[in-house]
Amino acid sequence: MDMMERLMNLDRRWLYLLVGLAAVIPILAPLNLPVNVSRPVQDLFDRVESLEPGEIIMVSFDYGPSTGPENDPMGDAIILHALARDLRVVVIALYPLGGVTEAREELERCVGDLDPPNGQIASERFPDKVYGRDFIYFGYKDGGLAAMRLMSDNMHEVFPADFYGTPLDEYELGREVQGYDNVAFVMSLATGIIGEWWANLVNAQFGTPVAVGCTAVSAPKYFAYYRAGQMFALLAGLKGAAEYEFLVSQKYPQLAQITDSFIYNAGKGWDVQSVVYSIITLFIIIGNVAFIVERRRQKRGM
Amino acid sequence: MDFGTVAATWLGAFFTLCILSFLYKDNPFFRFAESVFAGVSMGYYIGNTFGQTFVPNLVHPLFTPPAGTPREWILVIPLLLGFLLYTRYIKKVAWVSRFSLAIYVGYYTGVNMMQKLQGEVLPQSADTILSFWRAGTFTNVGEWISLLVVVVGVLSVLVYFFFSAEHKGAIGGVSRLGIWFLMVSFGAAFGYTIMGRISILIGRVIFLINQWLGIGNGGVA
Numbered sequence: 001m002d003m004m005e006r007l008m009n010l011d012r013r014w015l016y017l018l019v020g021l022a023a024v025i026p027i028l029a030p031l032n033l034p035v036n037v038s039r040p041v042q043d044l045f046d047r048v049e050s051l052e053p054g055e056i057i058m059v060s061f062d063y064g065p066s067t068g069p070e071n072d073p074m075g076d077a078i079i080l081h082a083l084a085r086d087l088r089v090v091v092i093a094l095y096p097l098g099g100v101t102e103a104r105e106e107l108e109r110c111v112g113d114l115d116p117p118n119g120q121i122a123s124e125r126f127p128d129k130v131y132g133r134d135f136i137y138f139g140y141k142d143g144g145l146a147a148m149r150l151m152s153d154n155m156h157e158v159f160p161a162d163f164y165g166t167p168l169d170e171y172e173l174g175r176e177v178q179g180y181d182n183v184a185f186v187m188s189l190a191t192g193i194i195g196e197w198w199a200n201l202v203n204a205q206f207g208t209p210v211a212v213g214c215t216a217v218s219a220p221k222y223f224a225y226y227r228a229g230q231m232f233a234l235l236a237g238l239k240g241a242a243e244y245e246f247l248v249s250q251k252y253p254q255l256a257q258i259t260d261s262f263i264y265n266a267g268k269g270w271d272v273q274s275v276v277y278s279i280i281t282l283f284i285i286i287g288n289v290a291f292i293v294e295r296r297r298q299k300r301g302m
Numbered sequence: 303m304d305f306g307t308v309a310a311t312w313l314g315a316f317f318t319l320c321i322l323s324f325l326y327k328d329n330p331f332f333r334f335a336e337s338v339f340a341g342v343s344m345g346y347y348i349g350n351t352f353g354q355t356f357v358p359n360l361v362h363p364l365f366t367p368p369a370g371t372p373r374e375w376i377l378v379i380p381l382l383l384g385f386l387l388y389t390r391y392i393k394k395v396a397w398v399s400r401f402s403l404a405i406y407v408g409y410y411t412g413v414n415m416m417q418k419l420q421g422e423v424l425p426q427s428a429d430t431i432l433s434f435w436r437a438g439t440f441t442n443v444g445e446w447i448s449l450l451v452v453v454v455g456v457l458s459v460l461v462y463f464f465f466s467a468e469h470k471g472a473i474g475g476v477s478r479l480g481i482w483f484l485m486v487s488f489g490a491a492f493g494y495t496i497m498g499r500i501s502i503l504i505g506r507v508i509f510l511i512n513q514w515l516g517i518g519n520g521g522v523a
Contacts (some may be wrong), residue, residue: 016325023500023507028518069505070498096347100354142355145413161358167368200421201413216498220491227452228429230421237494238501263512264505272504273497280496 007290015283022279026271033274035267040226041243044187044211044233048078049251051184053086056176058183060198061091061106063191064098067215071189073241073259073266074213075106078187080255081248083110083126083135087184090177092159093140094147094194100140104163107137109262125258132162132171139163145197152180152206185209185232195222199230213240242270315514318506430456455483 037045051057059078063071082089091107093099108114112124114131123129138159141147150158155178161167168174176182186208188198195212203210209232214222216237226234235244245266249256259265320335360381363374383402390399433449440446461473462480469477511517 013326019500019503020507023503024511027508027511066502067498069501069508096350097343098346100350139358140350140354141359142351145410145417149413158359160363163354165358197417201417204417204421204425216494216501217491219494220487224426228426230425237497238504239497264508268508269501269504272507273500276500276504277497280500 004290004293007286008294018279019276022276023272026275027268030268031271031275032267033271035242035246035270037243037247038240040223040234040236041240041247044078044235044244045081045247045251047185047209047211047232048081048085048087051085051087054088055184056088056090056173056182057082058090058092058177058180058186060186060188060190060194061093061099061103062095062188062194063102063215064095065102066098067191068102069264069269070215070238070241071191071213072102072106072264073238073245073269074235075102075189076110076259076262076265077241077245077248078189078213079107079110079135080258081252083123083129084248084252084255088133088173089135090173090183091135091137094144095191096140096142100163103137103140107135110258111135133173136168136171136173137163138168138174144194145201148197148202152202152208155179155182180206180208183208185211187211187213189213190218191215192218196225199225203230211235213244238266238269238273241266311514315510318510322506454479459483 048057057078059075059082061071061075079089079091091103093103095102104114111126111129111131114121114137121131123131123135126134129135139162141158147158156168156174159168162171162174168177180186180202186198186202188195188210190196190198190212191214195214195218198210198212202208210230211233212222212225212231213235214237216239219234219236219240222231222234222236225231235241245259249259249267259267317335317338320331323329324332360377362368363371364377364381365373367373383405386402387399389395430452433453437446437449440449458476458480460480461476462469462484464473464477467473
């Protein structure tokens with residue numbers, strides 16, 4: 001059996017093992033590979049930089065743990081960036097299988113623990129920021145489209161209380177946000193279709209500026225919305241997350257320290273992604289070459 | 303590290319390894335983890351919806367409104383509609399559940415029709431058409447290439463899906479070009495899909511190495 005035949009008959013578990021090793025080694029010995037920033041990501045950074053201190057942004061956690069490695073770093077970066085710019089942040093969750101937990105975890109990673117009963121405490125990481133005044137967590141709401149539509153008319157009907165059960169009217173920031181008109185833009189961290197709804201419902205019908213941080217699987221479709229101007233920015237998968245994290249870390253070294261303290265961040269993931277992706281690409285090329293050679297041999301009757 | 307965090311980390315590691323064991327071959331550990339995941343997901347969804355939507359948006363305003371706030375009697379209608387859905391389990395009155403379903407389907411059809419047309423078909427068609435008008439603002443060759451790819455791609459793929467004329471001659475040629483564009487877009491989608499799946503693997507591997515085994519740089523979970 002020659003080499004080509006061996007390649008064609010290679011047990012796929014050897015490839016799994018190789019991919020596994022390629023995932024482990026860069027974690028143990030980080031490569032710190034360079035990150036090139038693309039236009040859709042730069043647009044988000046520029047928009048956040050252009051806002052006046054005190055303006056409000058809404059971050060919607062529309063994903064669950066299954067896509068956490070892609071969406072978590074986006075959530076961390078946008079919240080940290082906004083707070084560093086003295087913007088105010090409203091966090092919501094619309095994804096049923098884990099959105100509410102992801103939102104709370106990422107918010108707590110960025111600002112420090114938020115303990116019940118009412119979460120009305122100063123942030124550990126940003127001592128001048130207070131829950132309810134500078135950032136707030138409205139919690140999760142079921143219904144997706146219906147909730148998004150109603151939020152335009154009356155935010156408090158959709159979210160009568162925050163995540164901890166305290167009526168929104170008891171918080172300065174809660175009172176101020178009555179609908180989409182009160183936020184500068186909505187950032188949806190999305191898996192699947194919910195990010196699309198922000199563009200084709202909220203942006204199209206209410207004119208609210210929308211940015212989306214989507215999973216890589218959904219990215220090709222989201223680029224059409226970005227191109228058509230229905231989203232002003234797009235973070236596509238782990239690559240988009242790594243680019244945005246890089247921009248934020250370059251401009252705000254104090255935030256880079258926070259991000260580096262996380263067990264998982266996009267920069268770390270991107271190192272591994274690059275190595276694994278290169279190996280997979282190499283094997284796709286080898287597989288195709290082996291297939292073409294084998295087909296030619298068969299044609300020649302060898 | 304408190305006991306809860308340690309236990310959660312070990313449980314997470316155990317179930318991660320159970321799922322990854324499928325890469326070698328199907329086995330009882332994988333099936334056990336799969337079943338636990340399905341059950342936990344369902345329980346989580348029900349508990350979450352009850353605590354975060356049902357109670358604050360229905361129970362509190364209807365049954366226990368805050369002092370000085372009137373009861374929202376209008377909510378009796380969605381409550382009844384919700385209960386009617388469960389008549390499906392009683393054979394004699396199962397038909398009643400159709401009223402709730404009809405309202406549900408009607409609402410989402412109405413919302414979706416407008417949403418698709420106003421938020422997807424029209425703006426994206428308009429953007430393709432208006433691409434030529436934007437050409438005057440282009441500053442580099444890349445933008446021109448991008449414009450050509452989008453316009454030629456959209457038109458050729460539309461021709462490919464136009465079945466009222468036989469795909470021969472010029473139409474056949476354009477249709478074949480459409481197939482090429484479709485193949486390239488499938489390739490791009492596949493590449494992104496691999497990227498997404500690898501990201502999930504990376505998340506798990508980092509969890510196992512840094513958090514569970516404690517090798518390398520630890521930090522905030």
